[in-house]
């Protein structure tokens with residue numbers, strides 16, 4: 001429980017004891033109180049690291065208006081093309097069915113990857129960064145290991161169908177990606193150690209939350225961001241962004257969708 005919640009409860013209980021008036025209960029709406037999302041933000045990194053931030057959100061005045069958005073060229077479909085701009089002013093580029101926001105490959109409920117997209121394994125950059133992360137954790141006596149890395153479209157199809165049969169589609173959508181919508185298909189995502197929320201409370205889970213960005217990863221499905229990311233909290237699922245972006249996202253305290261100003265909602 002955070003300090004604001006404790007303070008709010010304390011004041012509320014005191015006033016109720018003093019007066020016993022029901023309007024106070026109504027006025028303070030104690031039972032509706034939820035912790036503000038900002039309290040979940042990670043600690044801010046020291047100011048000296050700010051220089052590593054690759055690009056901040058452009059101010060309102062410099063954002064392109066919709067009339068300035070470059071429309072897709074009529075020519076070569078294999079050429080990368082700008083298809084729009086995010087709510088925060090970042091260019092959205094489509095390239096061979098993949099969607100990039102300022103060079104970052106985006107896969108969520110809104111943006112998918114083609115069934116045939118198959119790096120076959122973790123990308124070399126992701127694998128190398130994860131090896132360095134593991135080594136750094138091991139130096140502190142912690143064991144972080146890979147449970148699940150690259151998954152093919154076919155594997156994801158089998159997984160998702162099994163979850164749907166087990167729990168129904170609506171429930172499955174809260175914790176499993178539909179085929180083509182899994183970050184695991186990109187070779188840029190890794191599940192570590194344990195697919196359990198209790199992982200967050202282990203020394204490894206705490207270390208990962210505090211240090212993953214130093215190696216280019218973020219905790220992709222952050223706590224209390226389900227309505228934005230489209231997925232329940234997954235303290236074990238890390239996404240490789242590269243160190244610059246990972247640090248910027250970590251320091252912002254935002255999830256990836258909020259950081260770039262994009263949605264994560266299935267079209268149907």
Ligand SMILES: [Zn+2]
Pocket residue numbers: 184189190191237238
């Ligand atoms: Zn995962």
